[in-house]
Amino acid sequence: MKTKQEITDNWLVRYTRTPLKDFGEHVLLTNFNNYIDIFCQLNGIPTVGYEANMRTATADGVTMINFGMGSPNAALIMDLLGSVKPKACLFLGKTGGITSKTRLGDYILPLAGIRGEGTSNDYFPPEVPALPAFMLQRAVSTALRDNNLDYWTGTVYTTNRRVWEHDEQFKDYLRRTRAMCVDMETATLFSCGFFNHIPTGALLLVSDNPMVPEGVKTQESDNRVTREFAETHVRLGLESMHLIIGKRETVKHLKFDY
Numbered sequence: 288m289k290t291k292q293e294i295t296d297n298w299l300v301r302y303t304r305t306p307l308k309d310f311g312e313h314v315l316l317t318n319f320n321n322y323i324d325i326f327c328q329l330n331g332i333p334t335v336g337y338e339a340n341m342r343t344a345t346a347d348g349v350t351m352i353n354f355g356m357g358s359p360n361a362a363l364i365m366d367l368l369g370s371v372k373p374k375a376c377l378f379l380g381k382t383g384g385i386t387s388k389t390r391l392g393d394y395i396l397p398l399a400g401i402r403g404e405g406t407s408n409d410y411f412p413p414e415v416p417a418l419p420a421f422m423l424q425r426a427v428s429t430a431l432r433d434n435n436l437d438y439w440t441g442t443v444y445t446t447n448r449r450v451w452e453h454d455e456q457f458k459d460y461l462r463r464t465r466a467m468c469v470d471m472e473t474a475t476l477f478s479c480g481f482f483n484h485i486p487t488g489a490l491l492l493v494s495d496n497p498m499v500p501e502g503v504k505t506q507e508s509d510n511r512v513t514r515e516f517a518e519t520h521v522r523l524g525l526e527s528m529h530l531i532i533g534k535r536e537t538v539k540h541l542k543f544d545y
Contacts, residue, residue: 291366291369292370295366295367295369295370296370298367299367299368299370299371301340302339302340302341302367303340303341303342303343303352304338304339304343305339305343305345305350307370307371309345310345310350310371310373311345311346311347311348311349311350311373312348312373312374312375313348313349313350313373313374313375313376313377313528313531313532314350314351314352314368314373314375314376314377315349315350315351315352315376315377315378315379315524315525315528316351316352316354316364316376316377316379316380316476317351317352317353317354317378317379317380318353318354318355318356318380318381318472319353319381319513319517320337320342320353321513321517322351322353322517322520323335323342323343323344323351323353325517325518325521326344326346326351326521326525327344327346329518329521329522329525330344330346330347330525331346332344332346340355341353341354341355341364347529348532349525349529349532350373351521352364356449356471356472357447357449357471357472358404358405358406358407358447358471358472358474358475359406360472361406361471361472361473361475361476361479362406362407362409362475362479364476365475365476365479365480365482365485365487366479366483368483368485369483369484369485372484372485373485374486374531375420375423375485375486375488375528375531376476376480376485376486376487376488377423377427377487377488377489377490377524377527377528378472378473378476378487378488378489378490378491379489379490379492379520379521379523379524380470380472380473380489380490380491380492381470381491381492381494381512382395382443382468382469382470382473382491382492382493382494383468383469383470383493383494383495383496383497383498383504384467384468384493384495384496384497384498384502385444385461385462385466385467385468385498387498388439389439389468389493389496390493390496391493391494391495391496391508391511391512391516392492392493392512392515392516393437393438393439393492394431394436394437394438394439394490394491394492394493394520394523395438395439395440395443395467395468395490395491395492395493396424396427396428396431396438396439396440396489396490396491397419397440397441397442397443397467397468397473397489397491398418398419398424398440398441398442399416399418399419399442399443399477400417400418400419400442400443400444400445400473400474400475400476400477400478401417401442401443401444401445401464401466401474402417402445402474402475403444403445403446403447403474404445404446404447404471404474404475405447406447406475406479407474407475407478407479410478410479411478411481411482415478417445417473417474417475417477417478417481418477418481419477419487419488419489420480420486420487420488422531423486423487423488423527423531424488426488426527426528426530426531427488427490427523427524427527429527429530430523430526430527430530431490431523433526434519434523434526436519436523439467440467441466441467441468442464442465442466442467443466443467443468443469443470443473443474443489443491444461444466444468444469444470444474445469445470445471445472445473445474445475446469446470446471447471449471452497452500452503458498461498462498468491468493469497470491473489473491476489477489490520490523490524490527492512492516492517492520494508494509494512495508495509495512
């Protein structure tokens with residue numbers, strides 16, 4: 288295999304155990320196996336097994352993929368999806384709130400990502416912003432409005448660090464960025480989606496408030512978030528995609544010539 292297309296055609300099937308022809312034109316991304324299970328339940332399809340590295344399910348033209356955790360996996364899935372060129376790709380991720388405004392279960396619709404992860408530097412120079420597709424974020428906003436749900440907007444800081452909640456110096460730095468929240472994937476997905484010509488957006492669910500010791504995620508708090516908010520999160524993602532499909536809108540991204 289010499290070309291990128293040959294490699295990604297082969298690897299997307301290998302990682303997902305899904306033939307290329309079976310991918311929907313609209314893709315939901317997640318980090319959580321229970322989101323795949325919820326997707327199957329909401330769509331009335333059999334729950335998929337665990338044979339694939341990236342569990343994948345498809346219903347009514349929408350495919351959901353659990354691509355794993357962290358910015359390298361985020362870059363990988365966007366490169367692989369370049370093989371099937373989805374019309375829209377929406378990340379349903381969990382995030383840690385940075386400001387004191389956010390509470391567990393709040394939704395954040397990111398307007399941009401701060402590229403603190405390093406992975407995206409292999410795709411664009413550091414000064415290139417990580418931006419979502421506007422039309423996709425607008426569809427998410429409409430789905431939230433239709434469900435009478437409030438949400439925050441702002442920037443998300445994406446880091447490659449998993450354990451930093453004890454590091455006061457890093458937390459001070461996060462506060463200075465004036466970001467709304469912190470995660471490990473969103474800015475990478477925006478950048479690498481842009482690189483692969485895939486319109487990409489995100490709807491983030493606040494799952495913890497790690498800036499204070501009592502807000503650090505625990506098994507108990509994560510179970511609560513999953514129990515109370517996960518199904519709605521997935522349903523909002525599905526409704527956002529069907530808004531786009533129903534209106535037959537082409538989701539466009541800002542153009543960038545490099």
